[in-house]
Amino acid sequence: METVVTVAVIIFVIIAGMFLIHRLNAQHDERIGAFRYSDALPGIGRRTRKSPRAAVPKGPPARRHTP
Template structure:
Protein backbone atom coordinates (compact mmCIF):
# COMPACT_ATOMS: atom_id res chain seq x y z
CA UNK A 1 0.00 0.00 0.00
CA UNK A 2 2.86 2.34 0.84
CA UNK A 3 4.50 1.71 -2.54
CA UNK A 4 1.25 2.46 -4.34
CA UNK A 5 0.86 5.82 -2.58
CA UNK A 6 4.48 6.76 -3.24
CA UNK A 7 4.14 5.88 -6.93
CA UNK A 8 0.90 7.85 -7.20
CA UNK A 9 2.52 10.86 -5.51
CA UNK A 10 5.47 10.76 -7.92
CA UNK A 11 3.17 10.52 -10.93
CA UNK A 12 1.15 13.50 -9.70
CA UNK A 13 4.32 15.53 -9.16
CA UNK A 14 5.62 14.65 -12.62
CA UNK A 15 2.30 15.62 -14.22
CA UNK A 16 2.24 18.92 -12.31
CA UNK A 17 5.82 19.72 -13.35
CA UNK A 18 5.03 18.93 -17.00
CA UNK A 19 2.00 21.22 -16.85
CA UNK A 20 4.03 24.09 -15.35
CA UNK A 21 6.77 23.71 -17.97
CA UNK A 22 4.13 23.67 -20.72
CA UNK A 23 2.53 26.88 -19.40
CA UNK A 24 5.91 28.63 -19.13
CA UNK A 25 6.76 27.65 -22.70
CA UNK A 26 3.46 29.11 -23.95
CA UNK A 27 4.04 32.38 -22.06
CA UNK A 28 7.58 32.62 -23.40
CA UNK A 29 6.38 32.07 -26.98
CA UNK A 30 3.74 34.79 -26.54
CA UNK A 31 6.38 37.24 -25.27
CA UNK A 32 8.60 36.51 -28.27
CA UNK A 33 5.69 37.01 -30.68
CA UNK A 34 4.99 40.46 -29.20
CA UNK A 35 8.61 41.58 -29.52
CA UNK A 36 8.91 44.07 -32.38
CA UNK A 37 12.06 42.53 -33.88
CA UNK A 38 10.75 38.97 -33.81
CA UNK A 39 9.75 38.88 -37.46
CA UNK A 40 11.24 40.32 -40.61
CA UNK A 41 9.39 43.10 -42.35
CA UNK A 42 8.70 42.28 -45.99
CA UNK A 43 10.82 44.58 -48.15
CA UNK A 44 11.94 46.56 -45.13
CA UNK A 45 15.43 47.91 -44.71
CA UNK A 46 17.96 45.92 -42.74
CA UNK A 47 19.03 47.21 -39.35
CA UNK A 48 22.68 46.63 -40.16
CA UNK A 49 24.30 46.93 -43.57
CA UNK A 50 25.88 43.77 -44.94
CA UNK A 51 29.54 43.29 -44.01
CA UNK A 52 32.10 44.01 -46.67
CA UNK A 53 34.33 41.07 -47.45
CA UNK A 54 38.01 41.73 -47.88
CA UNK A 55 39.88 39.99 -50.63
CA UNK A 56 42.55 37.78 -49.08
CA UNK A 57 45.07 38.73 -51.75
CA UNK A 58 45.01 42.43 -50.77
CA UNK A 59 45.04 41.85 -47.00
CA UNK A 60 48.30 43.11 -45.44
CA UNK A 61 48.36 41.85 -41.97
Protein backbone atom coordinates (compact mmCIF):
# COMPACT_ATOMS: atom_id res chain seq x y z
CA MET A 1 0.00 0.00 0.00
CA GLU A 2 2.84 2.43 0.81
CA THR A 3 4.41 1.78 -2.58
CA VAL A 4 1.22 2.74 -4.40
CA VAL A 5 0.94 5.98 -2.42
CA THR A 6 4.62 6.80 -3.04
CA VAL A 7 4.28 6.20 -6.80
CA ALA A 8 1.09 8.30 -6.90
CA VAL A 9 2.80 11.17 -5.07
CA ILE A 10 5.83 11.02 -7.40
CA ILE A 11 3.56 11.06 -10.47
CA PHE A 12 1.58 14.00 -9.02
CA VAL A 13 4.78 15.97 -8.34
CA ILE A 14 6.04 15.30 -11.88
CA ILE A 15 2.74 16.48 -13.39
CA ALA A 16 2.68 19.59 -11.16
CA GLY A 17 6.28 20.38 -12.20
CA MET A 18 5.44 19.97 -15.88
CA PHE A 19 2.47 22.34 -15.50
CA LEU A 20 4.60 24.91 -13.64
CA ILE A 21 7.35 24.80 -16.28
CA HIS A 22 4.75 25.16 -19.04
CA ARG A 23 3.24 28.26 -17.38
CA LEU A 24 6.66 29.84 -16.79
CA ASN A 25 7.61 29.29 -20.45
CA ALA A 26 4.35 30.89 -21.57
CA GLN A 27 5.00 33.93 -19.35
CA HIS A 28 8.54 34.20 -20.69
CA ASP A 29 7.33 34.04 -24.29
CA GLU A 30 4.79 36.79 -23.60
CA ARG A 31 7.48 39.04 -22.13
CA ILE A 32 9.79 38.45 -25.08
CA GLY A 33 6.94 39.21 -27.49
CA ALA A 34 6.11 42.45 -25.68
CA PHE A 35 9.57 43.99 -26.15
CA ARG A 36 11.34 44.60 -29.40
CA TYR A 37 15.06 44.37 -28.81
CA SER A 38 16.29 44.63 -32.39
CA ASP A 39 15.27 44.26 -36.02
CA ALA A 40 14.55 40.76 -37.24
CA LEU A 41 17.12 41.15 -40.02
CA PRO A 42 19.75 43.88 -40.23
CA GLY A 43 18.84 46.64 -42.66
CA ILE A 44 15.16 45.78 -43.01
CA GLY A 45 12.81 48.57 -41.99
CA ARG A 46 15.53 51.12 -41.42
CA ARG A 47 15.44 54.53 -43.02
CA THR A 48 18.13 55.35 -45.52
CA ARG A 49 20.43 58.28 -44.87
CA LYS A 50 19.90 61.48 -46.83
CA SER A 51 23.65 61.94 -47.25
CA PRO A 52 26.48 59.45 -47.16
CA ARG A 53 28.32 59.12 -43.90
CA ALA A 54 31.53 61.15 -43.76
CA ALA A 55 34.73 59.10 -43.80
CA VAL A 56 36.53 61.68 -41.65
CA PRO A 57 34.83 63.04 -38.53
CA LYS A 58 33.94 66.70 -38.69
CA GLY A 59 35.36 69.17 -36.23
CA PRO A 60 38.67 70.78 -35.42
CA PRO A 61 41.75 68.82 -36.38
CA ALA A 62 43.28 66.74 -33.64
CA ARG A 63 46.32 68.25 -31.99
CA ARG A 64 49.42 66.13 -32.03
CA HIS A 65 51.48 65.89 -28.91
CA THR A 66 55.17 65.95 -29.77
CA PRO A 67 57.69 65.26 -27.02
